[in-house]
Amino acid sequence: xxxxxxxxxxxxxxxxxxxxxxxxxxxxxxxxxxxxxxxxxxxxxxxxxxxxxxxxxxxxxxxxxxxxxxxxxxxxxxxxxxxxxxxxxxxxxxxxxxxxxxxxxxxxxxxxxxxxxxxxxxxxxxxxxxxxxxxxxxxxxxxxxxxxxxxxxxxxxxxxxxxxxxx
Amino acid sequence: xxxxxxxxxxxxxxxxxxxxxxxxxxxxxxxxxxxxxxxxxxxxxxxxxxxxxxxxxxxxxxxxxxxxxxxxxxxxxxxxxxxxxxxxxxxxxxxxxxxxxxxxxxxxxxxxxxxxxxxxxxxxxxxxxxxxxxxxxxxxxxxxxxxxxxxxxxxxxxxxxxxxxxx
DNA sequence: AATAAATAGTTTGATTTGCAAACATTTTAT
DNA sequence: ATAAAATGTTTGCAAATCAAACTATTTATT
Numbered sequence: 001x002x003x004x005x006x007x008x009x010x011x012x013x014x015x016x017x018x019x020x021x022x023x024x025x026x027x028x029x030x031x032x033x034x035x036x037x038x039x040x041x042x043x044x045x046x047x048x049x050x051x052x053x054x055x056x057x058x059x060x061x062x063x064x065x066x067x068x069x070x071x072x073x074x075x076x077x078x079x080x081x082x083x084x085x086x087x088x089x090x091x092x093x094x095x096x097x098x099x100x101x102x103x104x105x106x107x108x109x110x111x112x113x114x115x116x117x118x119x120x121x122x123x124x125x126x127x128x129x130x131x132x133x134x135x136x137x138x139x140x141x142x143x144x145x146x147x148x149x150x151x152x153x154x155x156x157x158x159x160x161x162x163x164x165x166x167x
Numbered sequence: 168x169x170x171x172x173x174x175x176x177x178x179x180x181x182x183x184x185x186x187x188x189x190x191x192x193x194x195x196x197x198x199x200x201x202x203x204x205x206x207x208x209x210x211x212x213x214x215x216x217x218x219x220x221x222x223x224x225x226x227x228x229x230x231x232x233x234x235x236x237x238x239x240x241x242x243x244x245x246x247x248x249x250x251x252x253x254x255x256x257x258x259x260x261x262x263x264x265x266x267x268x269x270x271x272x273x274x275x276x277x278x279x280x281x282x283x284x285x286x287x288x289x290x291x292x293x294x295x296x297x298x299x300x301x302x303x304x305x306x307x308x309x310x311x312x313x314x315x316x317x318x319x320x321x322x323x324x325x326x327x328x329x330x331x332x333x334x
Numbered sequence: 335a336a337t338a339a340a341t342a343g344t345t346t347g348a349t350t351t352g353c354a355a356a357c358a359t360t361t362t363a364t
Numbered sequence: 365a366t367a368a369a370a371t372g373t374t375t376g377c378a379a380a381t382c383a384a385a386c387t388a389t390t391t392a393t394t
Contacts (some may be wrong), residue, residue, distance in 0.1 A: 039380065055343060068381050070344055075379090092342040092389045206351065222372060235352050237373055242350085259360045259371040 035079065041109050043072050044081060044098060049106050052097035054087070081105060202246065208276050210239055211248060211265060216273045219264035221254075248272060 036044070046061040047053050059069040073096055076082040081102035087093040098106060121129050203211070213228040214220050226236040240263055243249040248269035254260040265273060288296050 037379075056341090064380085065382060066343060067345080067383080071380080090342085090390070094343060204350075223370090231351085232353060233372060234354080234374080239351080257361070257371085261372060 036081070036105060040072065040076060040081075041105070043069070043076060044102055044106050045109065047082065047096055047098055047102075049098055049103050052095040054093045054095060056093075058096065076102070203248070203272060207239065207243060207248075208272070210236070210243060211269055211273050212276065214249065214263055214265055214269075216265055216270050219262040221260045221262060223260075225263065243269070 042062060043058070046058050055066050055069055055073070059066045062069065073082055073084060077084050080099055083097050083099055085095055087095050209229060210225070213225050222233050222236055222240070226233045229236065231239075240249055240251060244251055247266055250264050250266055252262055252264075254262050
C-alpha cells in the first residue's frame with residue numbers, strides 16, 4: 001500500500017518532470033541548439049532524421065492539429081531547419097524533411113539527452129543500472145497505458161465533484 | 168558504462184515526461200478540475216492550500232516573471248480560485264491565497280497524482296516499491312543539481328558547434 | 335462523366351502563456 | 365529630503381495552440 005509516502009512520491013515524480021523540462025529549457029536559452037525552442041526541437045524530433053513525413057502524420061505524433069503544425073513548419077522552413085514540398089503522387093499531401101542544418105540540430109539534441117542520462121547512470125553500479133533501465137521501461141508503459149485509458153474513456157466519466165464555475 | 172542502451176534509455180525517460188504531461192492534459196480536457204489549465208493548476212500548487220503568498224515568492228517558485236504571474240492571477244481571481252489583497256504592513260506587497268474553490272481544485276489535483284502513483288506502485292511488491300521510491304528521489308536530486316549547473320554556468324559555455332542561423 | 339464525399343493542408347480569429355521594459359507605489363538608505 | 369531599492373502592474377510583443385472556415389485534390393456514388 002505504501003500509503004503515507006504516496007503523496008510524497010507523487011510530488012517527487014512530478015518535480016522530476018518539471019526539472020527535466022527546466023534543465024532542457026535552461027540549456028536552450030544558453031544558445032545550445034542555436035535559436036530553437038523546445039517545441040521546435042520536438043517538431044524536429046517528430047520528423048526524424050531520415051525519411052520525409054507528411055503534415056498529418058507529424059501533427060499526430062506531436063499531438064497537435066495540422067493548423068498548428070503549419071505555422072510551426074513555416075517558421076522552421078524560414079529558419080532553414082526543414083524543407084517542405086508537395087508529394088508528386090498525391091498532390092494534397094505535403095512532405096517535410098530535415099535539412100542538413102535540421103539534422104545537425106537533431107543530433108545535438110539527442111547527444112544532450114544522452115549526456116543527461118549518462119550523468120544519471122554514472123554513479124550507479126552495473127546491476128543498479130540494469131534495474132533502473134527496466135524500471136523506466138515499466139513506468140513508460142504504465143503511463144502510456146494510463147494515457148490511452150483517458151483517451152478512450154472519452155465521455156464515460158463526467159466529473160462528480162466539479163461544481164459550476166465562471167459566472 | 169551501458170553504452171548501447173544510453174540512447175534507448177534517454178528516449179524512454181523523455182517519453183515518460185511527455186506521457187505524464189499528456190495524461191494530465193487529457194484528464195484536464197475531460198473536465199476534471201473544472202476549467203483549469205495545467206499552468207493554472209501549477210499556479211494553485213505553487214500558492215499552496217495554507218498560507219497566503221506574495222507575488223514574487225510565487226513567481227520564483229514557478230520560474231516565471233511577476234509580470235506573467237500578474238496576468239495569470241488576474242484570470243484565477245476572475246475564475247474565483249484565488250483571492251488577492253495588499254499586505255497591511257508593507258503596502259508594496261500583494262498577497263494571494265486560494266479561495267475555498269481553489270483549495271478544492273488543489274485537493275482534487277493532488278488526489279489525481281496520488282491515484283496515478285498508486286496505479287504505478289500497485290503491481291510492485293513491497294521491496295520493489297521501496298526501491299522505486301528511493302530511486303525517484305535520487306533522480307530528482309540529480310536533475311535538480313543538473314539544473315543548477317546550467318543556471319550557474321550562465322555564460323561559461325559558448326556553444327562550440329552552433330553555426331550562424333537566420334540569414 | 336458528373337456530382338458528392340472524403341482527405342490533406344492552409345488560413346483566420348481567438349486565447350493562453352510567456353518575456354522584457356517602462357511605469358507607479360512604497361519602503362529603505364544616504 | 366533625496367536617491368536607491370523593492371514590489372507589482374501595465375504594455376507591447378511573440379510563440380503555441382485550437383476550432384472553424386476555406387482551398388485543392390482524390391475517391392466514391394449515381
